[in-house]
Amino acid sequence: MKSEPDIVRELREAEKLGLLKGKTSLVYRDPSVLDDSGKGFDADVDSSFSSVDMFFEEPLGRDELFRVIVESTSDLISITTFSLNPRYVYVSPSHEKIMGYKPEELIGKPAFDLVHPDDKKRLFSLAKRYISLKVKGLFGERNHEISERFEYRVRDKIGNWRYLESTANLVGNNIVFVSKDVTERKRFEHQLMDLKKRFEDVAFSSGDFIWEIDVSGRYTFVAGRVKEILGYTSDELVGKTPFDLIPDEEAKRVKQIFERIFSEKKPIVNLENWNLTKDGRRVCLLTNGVPILDETGNLLGYRGVDKDVTERKRMEERLRDFLDNANDLIQSVDSEGRFVYVNKSWLKALGYTMEEVESLTLFDVIREDYIQHYRELIKKVSEGESFQGVKNVFIAKDGREIFVEGNINGRFDEDGRFVATRAIFRDVTDRKKAEEQLKESELRLRTLFDATHDMVLLLDVDGRILYSNNAMAKSLGKNVEDIINRNIRDNLPSDVYESRVRMSIKVQ
Incomplete structure (x- = not known):
């Protein structure tokens, strides 16, 4: 019930x-x-x-x-004399609960005695206007009634300043005040203003500007270094949308991202977007924001911060231009192996287009026996390790094997979170083929030397045995493995070494 x-x-x-x-x-x-x-x-x-x-x-x-x-209401009701120094002639009982004064403590006392010094001048001006209107009424002028709302501070019995929101009405020879205690509301407003000021100061000192947009995407609040960055004042941006500042092609891209984020009520994280300043310059902003929700979870808008990253972006573009035209194969992949970046040399070597790379991962283009090794490598790099002399075998679009060697390290954001690997590889396929051919040639020579009955011995300049065939080792009464890497002196009698062998061997 x-x-x-x-x-x-x-x-x-x-x-x-x-x-x-x-x-x-x-x-x-x-x-x-x-x-x-x-x-x-x-x-x-x-x-x-x-x-x-x-x-x-x-x-x-x-x-x-x-x-x-009057005596049952919680509002403060008081009646004063009609003069420039008004005195209380009536005070409602609610004053005792809110202000601490009993009515009899205030009756006959000057009303201005309780008013804050900074507010007295304003109330005194109000009293003068009341008197002026009263005088006009005495001379028969009409429309001299006055009633208005105002705020001021009064001191309660224990010495605290309380904010009152009052209306004053001229009734006969008295002024009737109906007041509401709004101290808590004003305290909250001051705290909110202090918080807003601190937020603006932080944004201004950090080179950022802060904003709020409503559910339709229009700015409702803008503060910070917005004029320095975009050339607009805060008031000029309120009512506009971010897309009013973004070039058409860029706006189309960013709007698709915004619509998806808005529909999911997700935060905006490190969204780069190009904007036009008031004088037509292009600036790149890094946008971060969080959704504003009501008690039932309905989206009310977003609030966030925009940082001017134009110089960093232009530096990145210059670096990208340098990397794009480097002879080495340069790539960057995220923690899942998805490509974040590859340069032109990488594309040319493997035979892919940039559009094709967008649907590939690193594990789609490396030889199968390297896949697990690279999964472990990416994990270690994401934890802060770096590696040099890393070997890899890419599989080109046409099936060719491309042997590479290089260095890998990680890229991390300002908060230390892993973003992607960075790797620079040199194509060593030709060198690898030459090494394979050399090994094959050495193998053929070894086979030939081992089959001959002639004694074959290969020494370095210090007399260390680099190679010996079976015939030579047998003549020394030893096995081949017993004399390799040993000095020839250790394997011949000294007189033989001095008189004959030293003159007959060919030093290489």
Whole structure:
């Protein structure tokens, strides 16, 4: 069952305090059973639920009824004399609860004594205007009534300053003030303003600008170094969308990304986008933002930060131009092996187009026996390790094997999170083929020398045996493996070495 409406509870409290003079009866019941006899009057509180009937055997007078209402309200109601130095002539009981003063402590006291010094001048000007209008009324001029809302500070009994939001009405020879204590609201507003100021200061000092957009994508708040970056003031951007500043082709790309992020209510993370300044220059912004949701999870908009990364982007473009035209094969892959970047030499060597590379991973273009090794290598690089002299075998689009050697390290963002590997490889396929051919030639020579009955011995300049065939080793009474890498002196009698062998061997 619903509880009694506020007005019923307040009237019951007034009854307990003896504020309702005369014999009274408060009846709380369904509207369908109200007595239509006309006795008393009905106060329709909620036509869908209930009504309050107040029956008086001795009805309240008009002044008494107003007094009941005034003394039952939680607002601060006061009446002052009409002068440049107004004094209290009436103070409602609610002052004691909010301000700490009993009504009798304020009656007869100057009202301005409690007002903050910084607010007195404004209230004094208001009093002068009231007097001016009153004087005009005395001379028969009409429309001299005045009622307006204003805020000011007053000191409570324990010395704290409280904010009041008041309306003042000129009634006869008095001014009636109806005030609401808005101290908590003002404290919250000040905290919010302080937080906003700190946020703006941080954004300004960091070279960024901060923003908020509503669910339609329009700026509702902009602060920071926006004028330095884009040439617009904050007020000029409010009401615009980010796409009003982005060139058409770029806007098409960015809008697709925004629509996907908005639909999923996901954060905006490191989104690079090119914008046009007020004077037509191109600047690159790095955008990060988070969704603003209501209590039920509905999207209200986004708030975030834009950083000017134009110089960094142009430096990256110059570096990219250098890398694109390098002779080495340069690539960058993420933690899953997806290509982030490959240069022109890489494309030319493997025979792929850039469009084809976008659908490939590193593991699609390396020889099968290297795949597991490179998975482990990427993991170690993502943990901060770097490697030199790394070998790899690429499989070109036409099936050719491309042997490479190079260095690999990692690229990390400002927060230390791994972004991608960076690798520079040199194509050593020709050298690899030459080495294979040399090995084949050496093998053929060894086979030939081993088959001959002539003694063949190959020494370095220091007399170390590099090669010996079976015939030579046999003549020395040893096996081939026993004399390889040993000095010839250790394998011949000294007189033989000095007199004959030394002159007959060919030193290489």
